[in-house]
Amino acid sequence: MINFALQAKYRNIFKKLFVGTLGAVGTIIVITFTGYQGAGLTPDSVVYISVARNLTVNQGFVNYDGVYFVLQPPLYPILLALIKFLTSIDPLISASYLNSFLFGLNVYISGIFLLKHLKSFALVCLGTLSVLFSFTLIKVSFMALSETLFISLLLIFLYNIETYQRKGRLLPFILISVSAALACLTRYTGVVLLLTGMICILLWGRNIFKERIGEFFSFTIVAALPIGGWIIRNHFLSNTLIGQRAVSSYTLFENINFFWNTLLPWYLPLKLSDVYLGFILLIITIWILFVSDREKISKILLLKQIGPSLLFTILYSGVIIISSTTTAYDKISDRLLAPIYIPIIFVLFITSDRILSWPIQSFNLRLIAVPFSIAMLLFIKEPLENTKHFIGEYEKQPGLGYSSSKWKKSEMINYLIKYEPFSKSYSMYSNKPEAVYILANLICKRSPAKTFYNSPQSIKLDQLQSSIRSEDENIFLVWFKESNYNFLFTLDELQKNIRMKEVVHLKDGDIYTFLKHDLN
Template identity: 25%
Template sequence: MTFTDKLKNYDTLVFSAIAFFAIYLFCSYNGVGISPDSIMYTSAARNFVAHGNLHTFNHAPIVDFPVFYPTYLGIVSFITRLDPTVFGWWLDALMYAALIYCSGYIMSRFVPTSRIYKWLVLAAIILNPGLLQVYTYLWSETLFILEVLLFMIVFKQYLLNHAGKWLIFAALIAAIACITRYAAITIVGTGGLILLLDRTLPIRKKIGHILIFGFISISLLVGNLWFNALHTGTVTGPREPSITPFIKNLYYFGTVFCEWLGFTPNMYFLATTLAIVILIGFIAALAFNFYRRKLNSYENLAITFALVYGSFIVLSSTFSRYERINPRLLSPMYIPALWGYTSWGLLFLKRLRNPKLRTAVAVVFIGLMLGYITKIFMIDHLRYKDQIADEYGNPGYTDNDWKESKFARYLKTMDKSIFKSNVVIYSDAHEAVYFFSGLSSYLVPHKFFPKDVEKFFKTKRFYLIWFKNLEHSEIINLTDIQSRIKLKTIKDFGDEGGIYEYDGQNQNVQN
């Protein structure tokens, strides 16, 4: 092995160490960030270790999310004998370091390749505010994004010789990814699309490989969804129709890229146009590679995944309601999109015959990349100052607002015997109730489901733990409840919320 070959690995290891340190810095004040999703994963992981099942804190199987990430946390917890909230930061740091190593490995095999290009892009990946946010929380994207790159590495091996073992290996990675994030169906779509477009495969072999890949890659997902339907009556939990039209979702998609490019909000008028240009650009690049019969490169794999994933998020947001398109939701797309829109420059430079012109173009590219890296570094620095230097912490249930909350402190230390064991507890933030008190509770119903609302009001007796600062517009609020029934106040925390009881004997406010 030559010194140059060794350097391909050593420089990537240096960047991986920097990535690990970056996550350590952003988790140095209050540990890993904890969001409502994090609590769902954590409670399922705890039950996996304690009882061998994947039930959440409300004693129901985890359905809104696939089963692998909480299983993964549970396995690590069983081995280390630590809680996910304790080991979460270093697990995220290790996965971020692994992500950077995989990225460096892939870029070392671009055609053509460039060490300076790799260094600049690795820096842009490490410093991306969206990825840094994802990898400082207990979120399944941390594992899914790594699975995307592992799939690319293995599927590339398959494309080199069309060996069945590599196809099966790639399909197995896709299968695991599909039970990590439901959106991983885009990995299946990516592999299937490239197999379909691959003109080097004889038609009979192509059909066989598509069937093998498709069957294996969706097998675990089908099993997960079947289990959900069997035990809960829904395949992915209750889902509401979208309230955002296609054009609005395109705009939100574009605003994320505006943010990644360092644009200020007053430039978001470019968002829709930018989204259209980005997606059409990927389509054009894929068509060009199909025409050139160059579908087996890492660059093309990145372009195809970015196109499939981006289209899936925009379209699914148009038909199903979930969180608005944001950097977290599009984070799996960042690295492939970055490669797709920068790697062509290497080929362009190679084709330039004039050395002076080639040098000038390279200097311009390096200058643009350094400017971009500086821009996102300043965004990260501002986040570090706000959250770590000023001692606020990663926003979530472990930040200073919650640490200083009288309500949260009370829930941690209260005498739980005030709640009778046979009486159900409701809340507008049931995950917060569990995180602070360890009690199981149920979310008050969504306004969109009137039958659930009426069922709630027919409950003869219940407790209500209400966080005023977490009220959500899509669920019935405290005013709605008090307009129908009379609540007895058990504990009042003013603007923070309170604990209430309905005993079924209080006079109805509304008949």
Template identity: 25%
Template sequence: MNISRYLKNIDSLIAAIIGFYVIYLYTKYSGVGISPDSVMYASTATNIQAHGTLLTFNKTPITFFPVFYPFFLGVIQFFSRIDPITAGAVINQFLFAAVIFTSGWIMSKFLSHSIIYKWLILAAIILSPGLLEIYTFLWSETLFTLEILFFIIAYAHYLKTRSIKSLVWVGVISAISCITRYAGVTIIGTGCLMLLLDNQLILKKRVLYIFLYGCISISLLVANLVLNRLSTGLSTGTREPSITPFFQNLYYCGTVFCDWGSLSKATYPFAALITSIILLALIGILIFKTIKGQINRYENVVIAFALVYGLFIVISASISRYERINSRLLSPMFIPLLIACTSWVPDVLKLIQAKAARYVLSGVAVILMLAFEYASYQTDWQRYDDESDYGVPGYSDDSWNKSEFVVYLKQHKNLFKPGVPIYTDANEAVYLFTGMSSELLPHKFFKADVQKFYANKHFYLIWFDNLYNTELVGLPDILKNKKLTKIGAAKEGEIYLCDEK
């Protein structure tokens, strides 16, 4: 028996256990972080488990998000009999541990493998503020990031065999990722790009493989979009056009890269340039590897995904309007980008003939990496110090759990008569804390929805003072158009009744 075969990734296992414990530390005070998206995922999972329906808490089909992450949570709920919000912290502990171990597995397959490099990258993953943020929340990025790594492993296995069977498995993983997050199309793009650059296949076979892989990869997404269309008339929910141009999105993307690199805010003016340099460098690396006939390697699949995902986020944010580019949106790119920016270092160091120079430069590289990780640790410690006292930001922290208005809502649900619609600026919070269904106030952009709202003559309004979403119809606007009577209030919120004859 070759024992070394089984001990080869013992370091990855140890790192995974550390990551498991780190997520426990962050979530032990108040549990997993809950955002509006989290409530949508968890409520849909509960409906899948209990009724076999793809409905959210407000009894409408889930269309803004694809279906697999709620399904994943629903399966866990079915077997554990524990709702996703309660089980979320443990789920994320296992997912983060799996991401760390899988990353170590991938790095052990690199052509120029360096054990010190592997340890440094594993430490950087554990300490990454961006990854720790998403793995302390009930978000689909937690599962999607692991699927990206599975895709990389599956594609690398395909490169060994180039069999139809192995390519089909790559397609299956890609298909599942697309119904975990719509951004899963970047995995399809990565697979197609790598197949196109594969110089060991004749052009005709490349085209055939791309067609086969593409059809398998997109199948579940098409089915999800068709289901959404049949259910609501919309494929991906209501989407507004972008209000941020391409250059501005380059800038926002660059500010995230600066934060990931533990750079000061003084570098923000160069953020767009930093993004451009990174993306152009990734393009240059792939072109160079293709020309040299070295494209079919583990690390190049990682580099290709970092490039495709980065371009997708910047371009799509310039077309469709969603939250400003931030660390959460870019988080699936962190590990591939980290590897893409560092995997060449061991290769270059091995080319240096003089031992003294090689040792000196290796020491400098290690010191720089340790400095980066120490800066990440300081950020992590500050966040832990805050969250150990108040909880993970969102609906699970003390600002919500100990809110006087939330307590008031729980105790005065009898104020609401059955059959009368309830509007609010935070319908997920109303459901989470009271179990009541309510409708979100309309977005100002959708004029027809605003007119429909104002046409209502009889409704309740639950208003949270600590929220201020400028995209929604606000309380001052409503008071100008409707006569409201305050029927309840506490610190940080009020309840109004509109009863027009």
């Protein structure tokens, strides 16, 4: 009996070490590819980095262009600023190290979560590997964005909510409250985690209902108070709660279509995704309908185990689809849906583990294990293929967004760097202000917009001219030829309203000047 207990203990240690090794591999993958080129940079990335830099010099939550930081919550730039304060490493560099650590942590937490709930270690390995080699998660981890941090906080919440439901202890309750609060301070969609926690406490709490009500209010106050304070601050500074927003360009039907076309290829070949999805739903339905009554208790336990992950997935998906229909921001894509990748893995693998135990009771283990193993290997084949393709493309063209070698070799950027003292004597506008700031280290504002970003809602040109007339210095327009910002006025449209003079012509763009008295 003692030997058996020791063997079980050593097996558990081995399993945790294996999962920890996969987490370390995840960290190595991200840092290997982003360590030299730096983390990928989008316009949002540049905002995060500029805010972090401004925090370290006591300028507060202000963007690179001097605008108050209100469109996103503050936790990610705060972490980058804290690293800068402790190590003197610039946020542009530390972002790749932070995200590599967080990605490895996400792989590890996913593994120990599956270890906690699955009987089959083979399924634990497959589930953890599907996280490690997920194209979606690797791509967002390569970027200086807040999604990887948000996913870490989500996983801490999901791991501890089940322990709280089962044992009702104080520490798990504190961890779910704090992780939900920090998730709200990472992305505004963190309120979904707040709602998930509130529902889970009421429905599946271990204590009597009266005590659950008290815990419900305690959780809500702790989780909502920080983001509530941030939103109040936004209102005082910008007269908006979460920044100025416009109407969306996409209909509800289009967003539902974007959602499914993004989600299903994560796990299934695109051409067969509907067939596979139907087959999976059929198996689950048969299991629910025809398993004997003695399995009812098991199914109740299963619901408690997958409930938080399933609830978060449903609520988050609904919030993204509805908000994308009412509010203009990025089109639904891998980045926006990345937080539900791992919860879906949890639901699928825990359910598969329970379903597998049903035929094993009636059939030979080998007859079931072989086809099931083949099916699960096919399940992770698609993520592996997508990741392999992404890594291959990354090796051919290192860097993502503004950190790519193409942008770093830009003739315009190198010209601005060379003539930096001259450039700083002007007020600068550009159709790519983020690139000018992050690559040439010059303060630059966005050139005039005719509509809000990704929205048909128009902006009056006289608002622009009023803004330009308030400048004290001469104005410098840096215009890149390649730009996907169709919400901005084109160069021809600007020249019809503002008299400009071309002073520099380069391969990838032009530079114009105009004085205040030259405005139409």
